[in-house]
Amino acid sequence: MEKQTIGKSLDSAAGMNNQKNIENNKNNSSVVINRVTDKFSDSKLIIYAHSLLGDDTIVVQPAEIINVMQFLRYDKLLTFDMMIDLTVVDYLGNQQIHPYLSDLRARFEVVYHLYSIDKNHRLRVKAPLMEENAFINSITGIWGGANWFEREAWDLYGIVFQGHPNLRRILLYEEFEGHPLRKEYSKTKRQPLIGPRN
Amino acid sequence: MANNQKNYDFHKESHTEPLEINMGPSHPATHGTVKFYLTLDGETIKDIDVEIGYLHRAFEKECELQHWSGIFPYTDRLDYTAGVLNNVGYALAVEKLIGIETPERCKYIRVIASEMGRLSGHYTNLAACAMELGALTAFLYFVEAREYLWDLIESFCGARLTHNYIRIGGLTSDLPDEFPESTEVVFKKNEKLYDDFAKLLLKNRIFLDRMRDTGGISAELAKEWGFSGPCLRACGVPFDVRKSEPYLVYDKLDFEIPIGSTGDNFDRFLVRMDEIKQSIRIIRQCLKQIPDGPINVDDPMWRQPSKDDINSDMESMIFHFKNVIEGQKVPEGEVYHAIEACNGELGFYLVSNGSGSPVKCRVRPPSFPMTSALPIMVKGSLLADLIPTFDMINLIGGECDR
Numbered sequence: 007m008e009k010q011t012i013g014k015s016l017d018s019a020a021g022m023n024n025q026k027n028i029e030n031n032k033n034n035s036s037v038v039i040n041r042v043t044d045k046f047s048d049s050k051l052i053i054y055a056h057s058l059l060g061d062d063t064i065v066v067q068p069a070e071i072i073n074v075m076q077f078l079r080y081d082k083l084l085t086f087d088m089m090i091d092l093t094v095v096d097y098l099g100n101q102q103i104h105p106y107l108s109d110l111r112a113r114f115e116v117v118y119h120l121y122s123i124d125k126n127h128r129l130r131v132k133a134p135l136m137e138e139n140a141f142i143n144s145i146t147g148i149w150g151g152a153n154w155f156e157r158e159a160w161d162l163y164g165i166v167f168q169g170h171p172n173l174r175r176i177l178l179y180e181e182f183e184g185h186p187l188r189k190e191y192s193k194t195k196r197q198p199l200i201g202p203r204n
Numbered sequence: 205m206a207n208n209q210k211n212y213d214f215h216k217e218s219h220t221e222p223l224e225i226n227m228g229p230s231h232p233a234t235h236g237t238v239k240f241y242l243t244l245d246g247e248t249i250k251d252i253d254v255e256i257g258y259l260h261r262a263f264e265k266e267c268e269l270q271h272w273s274g275i276f277p278y279t280d281r282l283d284y285t286a287g288v289l290n291n292v293g294y295a296l297a298v299e300k301l302i303g304i305e306t307p308e309r310c311k312y313i314r315v316i317a318s319e320m321g322r323l324s325g326h327y328t329n330l331a332a333c334a335m336e337l338g339a340l341t342a343f344l345y346f347v348e349a350r351e352y353l354w355d356l357i358e359s360f361c362g363a364r365l366t367h368n369y370i371r372i373g374g375l376t377s378d379l380p381d382e383f384p385e386s387t388e389v390v391f392k393k394n395e396k397l398y399d400d401f402a403k404l405l406l407k408n409r410i411f412l413d414r415m416r417d418t419g420g421i422s423a424e425l426a427k428e429w430g431f432s433g434p435c436l437r438a439c440g441v442p443f444d445v446r447k448s449e450p451y452l453v454y455d456k457l458d459f460e461i462p463i464g465s466t467g468d469n470f471d472r473f474l475v476r477m478d479e480i481k482q483s484i485r486i487i488r489q490c491l492k493q494i495p496d497g498p499i500n501v502d503d504p505m506w507r508q509p510s511k512d513d514i515n516s517d518m519e520s521m522i523f524h525f526k527n528v529i530e531g532q533k534v535p536e537g538e539v540y541h542a543i544e545a546c547n548g549e550l551g552f553y554l555v556s557n558g559s560g561s562p563v564k565c566r567v568r569p570p571s572f573p574m575t576s577a578l579p580i581m582v583k584g585s586l587l588a589d590l591i592p593t594f595d596m597i598n599l600i601g602g603e604c605d606r
Contacts, residue, residue: 059300059539087427090542091551091568100557103536117553119540119568123427123441126448130540151430154576162264177257177605186265193262193269 038062068133068142075148086120092155094163098189113137141166162187233591235332236601252579259601267565271531280366283603286325288317289545291370297541297552311452312494319483325546326476333595342404349397352390373507374500384491415470419581419593430573433548434475439467445544472596531560547571569603
């Protein structure tokens with residue numbers, strides 16, 4: 007139910023520009039981008055794709071993250087066998103960096119960096135999220151290594167990864183209030199002192 | 205009496221129920237501050253929960269409040285056994301975002317500095333591993349080697365542990381004049397220490413029994429769990445960022461990537477031992493090939509000019525003022541750049557909005573995903589096997605917890 011709402015709201019905002027953006031960026035993009043955009047060309051799943059500074063990047067609908075990741079990992083031509091990094095960026099007040107963010111009214115972006123050892127290529131996958139719908143499906147079923155990265159993203163940004171087996175804080179302690187890497191969290195904010203637990 | 209016998213719980217009364225203990229956060233046999241919550245059946249590990257974060261000091265939050273050039277001292281403290289490697293990784297990521305390329309001499313010096321960082325990291329790791337398995341003598345041999353190496357590092361950057369040597373678009377200082385000769389002297393000493401260290405451990409029955417066939421992982425699982433560096437290469441996967449995506453001048457240098465076959469702790473140990481030899485080989489080649497020339501980009505906008513220029517040249521003074529007060533204006537965009545650090549792929553993901561500070565400065569710490577796979581590697585094995593496995597993952601608190 008919740009998943010559908012994310013998908014719909016993003017569709018209506020970005021659906022129109024979707025195809026155009028992909029076409030514009032196809033000319034100067036790489037093999038990886040072409041393969042992915044060809045595969046998902048009829049759906050509105052890929053919002054934006056580019057390979058600026060040599061980094062291939064696709065922006066996808068957060069509701070479809072599992073489909074995309076499964077394709078990227080098991081496709082014969084792509085074989086992204088390693089999930090190198092997972093992080094979140096808070097674009098509060100900085101939406102102008104990526105024009106599609108304000109179209110989608112998105113505040114956060116979950117950023118995945120993938121690498122294929124056999125093919126020696128990289129891909130950055132980004133999923134924009136709105137502040138009120140800050141949840142996305144967990145990809146721990148595809149790469150086990152995503153487990154701690156997702157816990158860290160929950161800990162520091164408060165993004166909920168649905169289906170994660172053990173979504174607890176990892177770097178901070180359980181009694182910590184708030185998510186410190188969100189832009190509104192002040193550096194000088196104090197936290198409650200706690201005594202020893204046992 | 206009869207009633208008592210009926211409720212008699214054998215496991216409880218004979219105390220054979222699983223034992224739950226905390227190991228750490230500060231334990232003499234683990235280097236790094238980390239807590240293991242263990243469930244033991246006798247000496248066998250039934251379950252393990254790894255708790256990190258004791259060294260968390262808000263690296264990313266601090267970076268967002270610093271100027272681009274003010275982040276270098278923070279990066280030193282990520283993997284503090286090889287601080288200069290983190291400097292190089294960050295500098296290369298920022299330079300990729302700006303689109304500048306440093307002069308040839310600077311690239312060579314950066315390679316020399318990185319390989320010295322790798323040597324220092326591997327010396328520390330291998331020595332600490334030997335010590336935690338009871339071989340204090342072997343520890344002293346490599347700590348001596350590291351001491352000589354740090355003297356060498358001190359001669360070109362003035363610091364031994366937190367180097368803060370690399371800058372955006374260049375370096376703080378050039379190599380001293382007699383550097384190649386003093387390097388050769390140190391390498392001669394270190395090669396002898398290396399041989400002694402190898403003799404002390406590699407045919408030592410106790411050491412072999414504790415390292416061999418413990419903490420193993422298959423290549424498939426290692427890839428899935430995001431392993432990189434020596435731990436992945438020990439599984440037989442020849443993945444090294446220096447070869448797969450050569451940065452700096454690694455494509456002009458002749459070196460090999462040692463790999464293992466079984467992926468156990470002993471293979472990881474041997475891969476690191478061989479990498480020490482390769483790093484020395486790389487530094488020797490660099491010192492032969494290194495050209496003369498400038499070490500900084502010739503652009504006061506990116507590389508802070510020398511004090512002489514600031515006092516005599518108008519443009520240099522303006523940029524000096526602006527860069528110090530406002531920070532360098534790195535162009536808008538995002539970038540990911542990876543280098544091979546001593547534990548594996550160290551990546552920096554930066555997002556800039558065109559102002560003097562980053563919107564996001566993310567470090568991809570190599571030991572973080574490997575620590576997350578620790579339960580897979582040790583579940584079902586003996587408690588004693590946890591020590592070498594944890595050593596060979598080489599969790600560095602500063603890097604894992606940030």
